[in-house]
Amino acid sequence: MNRIARAWDSDIAWSFRHSPVAMLAALVALLIILSAVLAPWIAPHDPFNPASLNLMDGFTPPMEPNAFTGNVFWLGTDNQGRDIFSAILYGARISLFVGFSAVVFAMVLGISIGLLAAWRGGWVDSLLMRIADVQLSFPSILIALLIFGIARGVIPPAYREEMAIWVLIVAIGLSDWVQFARVVRGAALVEKSKEYVQAARLVGAHPARIVLSHILPNVMGPVLVIATIGLALAIIAEATLSFLGVGVPPTQPSLGTLIRIGQGFLFSGEWWIILFPSIALLALALSVNLLGDWLRDALNPRLK
Amino acid sequence: MAEPLLRVEGLWRRFDVSKPWLNRVIEREKPQFLTAVADVTFEIARGETFALVGESGSGKSTIARMIVGLLGASDGRILFDGKDMTALPASELRALRRRFQMIFQDPFASLNPRWRVGDIIAEPLRTFGLATGAAAEAEVGRLLETVGLSAKDAEKFPHEFSGGQRQRIAIARALSSKPEFIVCDEPTSALDVSVQAQILNLMRDLQDEFGLTYLFISHDLSVVRHMATRIGVLYLGRLVETAEAKTLFREPQHPYTRMLLDAVPDLALSGRRRKPVTGEIPNPISPPSGCAFHPRCPLVHDRCRETLPEPHSTATGMAACFATKGDRAETETAGTA
Numbered sequence: 014m015n016r017i018a019r020a021w022d023s024d025i026a027w028s029f030r031h032s033p034v035a036m037l038a039a040l041v042a043l044l045i046i047l048s049a050v051l052a053p054w055i056a057p058h059d060p061f062n063p064a065s066l067n068l069m070d071g072f073t074p075p076m077e078p079n080a081f082t083g084n085v086f087w088l089g090t091d092n093q094g095r096d097i098f099s100a101i102l103y104g105a106r107i108s109l110f111v112g113f114s115a116v117v118f119a120m121v122l123g124i125s126i127g128l129l130a131a132w133r134g135g136w137v138d139s140l141l142m143r144i145a146d147v148q149l150s151f152p153s154i155l156i157a158l159l160i161f162g163i164a165r166g167v168i169p170p171a172y173r174e175e176m177a178i179w180v181l182i183v184a185i186g187l188s189d190w191v192q193f194a195r196v197v198r199g200a201a202l203v204e205k206s207k208e209y210v211q212a213a214r215l216v217g218a219h220p221a222r223i224v225l226s227h228i229l230p231n232v233m234g235p236v237l238v239i240a241t242i243g244l245a246l247a248i249i250a251e252a253t254l255s256f257l258g259v260g261v262p263p264t265q266p267s268l269g270t271l272i273r274i275g276q277g278f279l280f281s282g283e284w285w286i287i288l289f290p291s292i293a294l295l296a297l298a299l300s301v302n303l304l305g306d307w308l309r310d311a312l313n314p315r316l317k
Numbered sequence: 318m319a320e321p322l323l324r325v326e327g328l329w330r331r332f333d334v335s336k337p338w339l340n341r342v343i344e345r346e347k348p349q350f351l352t353a354v355a356d357v358t359f360e361i362a363r364g365e366t367f368a369l370v371g372e373s374g375s376g377k378s379t380i381a382r383m384i385v386g387l388l389g390a391s392d393g394r395i396l397f398d399g400k401d402m403t404a405l406p407a408s409e410l411r412a413l414r415r416r417f418q419m420i421f422q423d424p425f426a427s428l429n430p431r432w433r434v435g436d437i438i439a440e441p442l443r444t445f446g447l448a449t450g451a452a453a454e455a456e457v458g459r460l461l462e463t464v465g466l467s468a469k470d471a472e473k474f475p476h477e478f479s480g481g482q483r484q485r486i487a488i489a490r491a492l493s494s495k496p497e498f499i500v501c502d503e504p505t506s507a508l509d510v511s512v513q514a515q516i517l518n519l520m521r522d523l524q525d526e527f528g529l530t531y532l533f534i535s536h537d538l539s540v541v542r543h544m545a546t547r548i549g550v551l552y553l554g555r556l557v558e559t560a561e562a563k564t565l566f567r568e569p570q571h572p573y574t575r576m577l578l579d580a581v582p583d584l585a586l587s588g589r590r591r592k593p594v595t596g597e598i599p600n601p602i603s604p605p606s607g608c609a610f611h612p613r614c615p616l617v618h619d620r621c622r623e624t625l626p627e628p629h630s631t632a633t634g635m636a637a638c639f640a641t642k643g644d645r646a647e648t649e650t651a652g653t654a
Contacts, residue, residue: 208427209437212487215385216441216494217414230431 028311038303045297049105056099057087061264070094072278075285089285091274097285100271101293107267108297111181112248118186119247120240123193124232128224130194131201142198145191154253156188161259174262181260185250192239200232234312241305245298252294268294320399321360322498322530323384328393330354330379330554334602351601353379355554357393358628361547363497366524366531368541368562370577371551372598377534378422380551381500384532385419386410397498415445418491422503424483428475434461434486435471441494460489464519481512488519498530505540517543538581542566547634550574553601553609560634570636572614608638616640 029035048055059065073079075089075097088097126145130138148156164180165173204210205228213223248268254260255269263270268290275287335341335348354376361367369377382388384395386402395402397413405413418441421427428437438457442448448456458468464485475483484504491499501520505513517540523529535541541548545562550573558571569575579592596613599605605612611621620639628637636642 208421208423209429211387212419212421212427212490213440213444214387215414215419216444217411218440218444227429227432231429 025311029307032307032311034303035307038300038307041296041300042304045105045293045300046109048102049109052099052102052106056096056102058096058099060095060100060103061266066094068094072283074283075289088289089283091271091286092278092283097271097289100266101268101290104266104268104271104290105293105297107178107261107265108248108251108269108294111178111185111251111261111267112244114182115185115189115247115251116240116243118182119189119243120193120236122186123190124197124229124236126190127194127197128201128228128232131198131205132220132224132228138198141194145194148188149191153188154250157184157250157254158257158259160184160187161254174264177260177262178265181251181254184254185247188250189243189247192243193236196235196239197232200235201228204228204231238305238309238312241308242302245302245305248294248301249298268297320363322363322398323361323532324394324396325357325359325380325384326394326396328354328357328380328383328395329391330376330383330388331391349602352604353554353601354383357551357554357556359549359556359559361498361530361532363530364524364528365546366533366544368533368535368545368548369551370535370538370541370548372536374553374598374601375551376554377536377551378502379554381419381502381532381534385417385500386414415441415447415494416496417498417500418494418496419500419502420484420487420491420504423507424480424487425507427487428483430475432475433471434473434475434478437475437486438471438490438493441490445494447494456493457489460493461486463492463523464489479512480508481516484508484512484516485519488516488523492523492527495527496529498532500532500534502534503536504533506535506537513540514543520544538577550577553598553604555609555637556628556635557610557638558631558634558636560631564633568633570631570633570641571638572616572640573610576613576615 029039053059067082067084069081070079070084070086070090071092071094073084073086073090073094075087076085077089078085079090086096086098088101090096091100126141130141161180161184164176164184168176168180201224210223210227213227251260251267252269252272255267256273258273260269261267266274271290272287272294275283275290278286330353332351332353333348334351336344336346340346341348357376357380359367369380371377379388383390390403393403397417400409400413402410402413428434435454435457438460439448439453442453442456454471457471461468461470466482466485466489470478470486475486478486487504504520505516508516520531521544524531531544533541533544535544542562547559548562548565549556549559550565550571551557552573558565558569558574560570565574566578569578576592576594580594582591599609599612605622607623608614608621608626611617614621616638618639624639626637626639626642628635629642631641
């Protein structure tokens with residue numbers, strides 16, 4: 014109880030309560046995340062169960078009864094009669110899963126490389142940071158496409174479909190670790206020279222212990238900020254890849270896949286197929302991004 | 318003097334301050350080295366407080382870091398209790414490490430802000446395997462009370478304490494492995510003057526209680542006067558004078574020591590005229606030839622510009638100066654040799 018009260022009184026909580034943008038963004042993000050997690054229970058239809066689909070329901074406009082079956086769908090249906098609202102819930106589920114996993118993967122990789130570079134210094138540092146520089150000179154979506162292409166060539170066709178989502182996570186994660194590594198290295202270099210690290214070295218504490226229990230907790234602040242903004246970027250990267258048709262398989266459509274399906278009907282008048290998934294993606298990415306911006310300002314003592 | 322606890326022999330430390338290799342090749346520059354510590358020799362007897370004084374950049378902290386093993390020596394030997402630490406195998410060094418500790422300058426940087434005070438103090442205990450669990454907790458409580466804090470403070474984080482209290486925590490950490498020898502690197506220079514005396518008195522009380530030996534590093538002569546039994550004066554990495562604390566303040570030998578003492582504020586109001594320190598410490602990358610102090614020395618002589626004065630014993634201890642050796646006349650005739 015005491016702990017909760019103290020957290021409520023902390024600077025971060027104060028800054029949160031005084032930022033309407035942050036509160037609104039948190040509300041929207043929380044709403045989307047909750048409905049995505051609870052999709053199997055709250056979605057009116059299961060859009061990916063072929064047995065429950067009726068092709069006659071196809072192209073139903075939002076809030077209008079279908080001409081043949083008389084069924085009403087809140088946000089309409091796509092060409093195969095799938096409920097758009099349910100598809101968005103399930104699609105957000107996949108987008109969020111891929112986004113979270115990719116960021117966690119990039120974070121673990123980036124933190125490890127950054128800490129290693131800062132602690133060892135010398136040629137290890139130079140080598141790792143030059144690799145990071147080279148990677149930074151390519152657009153990250155290009156790197157993700159490259160990794161995806163390599164994985165396609167390596168993985169046997171029989172496993173491609175079930176592996177696709179993991180390949181996507183690795184591809185986005187690998188294209189995104191550089192900024193974590195750079196920030197961690199910079200912060201760790203500052204911490205490494207502080208006297209509390211020297212005091213630990215003095216008594217002969219193991220280097221791994223010094224890095225993990227002394228330095229790591231002190232560099233996590235900036236890492237959390239880029240992780241939040243990185244989540245928005247990863248969700249957009251996933252949507253971009255799926256839109257390009259190299260992401261998740263069509264049997265598990267994410268928000269990006271829905272937008273790709275929708276853009277095929279943009280000029281034939283079925284506007285709802287592309288509009289609602291796009292709004293969902295925009296709301297998700299924007300709210301997470303705004304939260305990241307707020308967190309960055311709240312944790313920056315110079316902006317207080 | 319009995320067998321010294323610590324003996325430093327001909328200690329050198331050079332830092333490579335060259336530009337990166339590629340820049341050197343393109344700009345045709347040679348590697349550059351900074352000599353931070355040059356040929357330093359001294360002994361510290363058990364139970365005494367040996368102070369190293371000098372201006373910023375004189376190599377005080379570098380010597381401290383080499384003694385505790387945070388920095389390697391470029392040349393020379395460091396003997397702790399007769400064992401050469403620069404040549405000892407890692408396993409024996411580990412056993413030796415428990416017997417010395419360090420108190421750092423900045424109590425705001427020397428305590429990990431994310432650790433509880435209890436964990437900070439217990440770190441040496443756990444690392445050396447001296448105590449774990451409830452025994453370590455009890456020991457931490459006892460240590461906190463020894464340095465004048467409460468055993469309940471173990472639960473708090475460092476930011477809940479003032480600078481003086483933090484330095485007490487740092488002292489408790491240094492004491493936790495029951496060391497015989499503590500290197501104090503300007504332990505009070507980051508503190509308010511009102512708190513400095515409390516910390517210094519605490520350190521003296523602890524010295525009496527546990528029979529500690531201190532290497533005390535400071536640029537503040539009034540603090541050194543309060544603490545030290547013997548003093549070494551450093552100038553540009555070289556020891557220019559060592560003497561008993563009392564005699565050094567009464568009869569400074571080396572002209573640099575005199576200059577430092579003349580600059581100390583006259584709190585006794587004896588009417589002594591206070592002379593400001595003149596000049597600045599030279600660039601250690603390209604030190605002056607001969608005696609490094611010669612550009613600032615009031616007693617400078619031709620020989621000082623060419624030849625490095627060897628340390629020699631004086632009435633009060635040791636000094637490295639031609640003028641104090643009293644053979645100025647002799648050197649003028651033999652100096653050209």
